[in-house]
Amino acid sequence: MSETNPNAGLPPKAQVQFDCHGKATGKMRNDLAVHMIKPFQEGPFEMATDEGPFHGGDATAPPPLALFVAGLTGCIMTQIRAFAKRMNVKLTDLDVKTSVVWDWEAKGRLYETAPYSFDIDVLIESDDEQDKVVALIEAAKKGCFIEQTLGRSNAIRHRLKTPDGWIDV
Amino acid sequence: MSETNPNAGLPPKAQVQFDCHGKATGKMRNDLAVHMIKPFQEGPFEMATDEGPFHGGDATAPPPLALFVAGLTGCIMTQIRAFAKRMNVKLTDLDVKTSVVWDWEAKGRLYETAPYSFDIDVLIESDDEQDKVVALIEAAKKGCFIEQTLGRSNAIRHRLKTPDGWIDV
Numbered sequence: 001m002s003e004t005n006p007n008a009g010l011p012p013k014a015q016v017q018f019d020c021h022g023k024a025t026g027k028m029r030n031d032l033a034v035h036m037i038k039p040f041q042e043g044p045f046e047m048a049t050d051e052g053p054f055h056g057g058d059a060t061a062p063p064p065l066a067l068f069v070a071g072l073t074g075c076i077m078t079q080i081r082a083f084a085k086r087m088n089v090k091l092t093d094l095d096v097k098t099s100v101v102w103d104w105e106a107k108g109r110l111y112e113t114a115p116y117s118f119d120i121d122v123l124i125e126s127d128d129e130q131d132k133v134v135a136l137i138e139a140a141k142k143g144c145f146i147e148q149t150l151g152r153s154n155a156i157r158h159r160l161k162t163p164d165g166w167i168d169v
Numbered sequence: 170m171s172e173t174n175p176n177a178g179l180p181p182k183a184q185v186q187f188d189c190h191g192k193a194t195g196k197m198r199n200d201l202a203v204h205m206i207k208p209f210q211e212g213p214f215e216m217a218t219d220e221g222p223f224h225g226g227d228a229t230a231p232p233p234l235a236l237f238v239a240g241l242t243g244c245i246m247t248q249i250r251a252f253a254k255r256m257n258v259k260l261t262d263l264d265v266k267t268s269v270v271w272d273w274e275a276k277g278r279l280y281e282t283a284p285y286s287f288d289i290d291v292l293i294e295s296d297d298e299q300d301k302v303v304a305l306i307e308a309a310k311k312g313c314f315i316e317q318t319l320g321r322s323n324a325i326r327h328r329l330k331t332p333d334g335w336i337d338v
Contacts, residue, residue, distance in 0.1 A: 020242040032239040069187040102317075117326070156319060
């Protein structure tokens with residue numbers, strides 16, 4: 001490796017924090033402002049979600065699941081390119097095709113959902129040996145924040161604001 | 170309940186599928202086209218991710234984690250509003266503040282990541298009793314595709330295209 005270690009000068013461990021403030025605006029539209037808080041400040045990144053007429057929305061923005069699948073795809077792609085430099089793999093082109101399927105089940109007037117499958121197909125143009133490209137993808141999986149998040153069971157804390165303060169839900 | 174069951178006429182179970190095709194374009198920019206494939210076709214929803222100069226990008230679009238956190242926030246908000254109608258809870262205003270933290274650790278020239286915490290604060294204006302609002306949030310958690318995904322350990326299948334066909338990585 002001819003380059004300096006790109007982690008040189010960084011602390012060995014750090015935290016990365018993203019905050020989002022969503023406001024319900026249209027019938028089903030949400031306007032969302034995202035800030036990176038740690039390790040340094042970036043943003044606001046302004047986004048929106050909406051639903052089509054079938055779900056009572058006005059289709060003014062993509063549905064939330066479209067942002068989720070795009071975020072997952074962008075994350076692994078970013079990681080592949082960031083690590084390609086660090087692992088001396090030369091990419092001339094990169095395409096990724098992701099497919100996510102969920103199960104949906106009616107429960108009275110409501111419904112419940114569960115993830116069913118995640119498939120990520122990677123198309124890389126590179127003159128490097130296949131072993132190096134495979135090692136790059138293996139490393140990118142470990143460095144990808146969203147993949148690592150999906151690979152384990154996460155506890156999500158919910159609080160509701162009440163006149164007497166926040167309560168856990 | 171005065172309204173007809175909104176699930177009437179739907180099958181008791183179904184699958185929801187979103188596909189994304191990402192293309193590496195700028196230095197770190199990815200252009201992403203998302204389609205809903207099941208239960209019916211919607212899209213393409215065109216999005217992009219990029220990184221700031223710190224990560225070698227041109228900051229032409231939000232980073233992938235911004236889309237992820239916005240998707241999560243939009244999903245639970247959409248679910249709260251969709252189920253409010255079904256559970257006869259009248260909302261006059263809804264704000265949600267989400268905070269997601271990841272751990273980052275240097276590993277030689279590379280790094281590895283892991284999720285650390287998920288916090289979702291819900292601010293609802295409603296004249297209905299607090300118990301009804303709490304029940305609404307409980308139901309929304311079960312109906313929210315992204316929350317249900319994050320709450321369990323998911324296997325992600327990766328394939329790499331080679332001259333001899335697809336291989337699992």
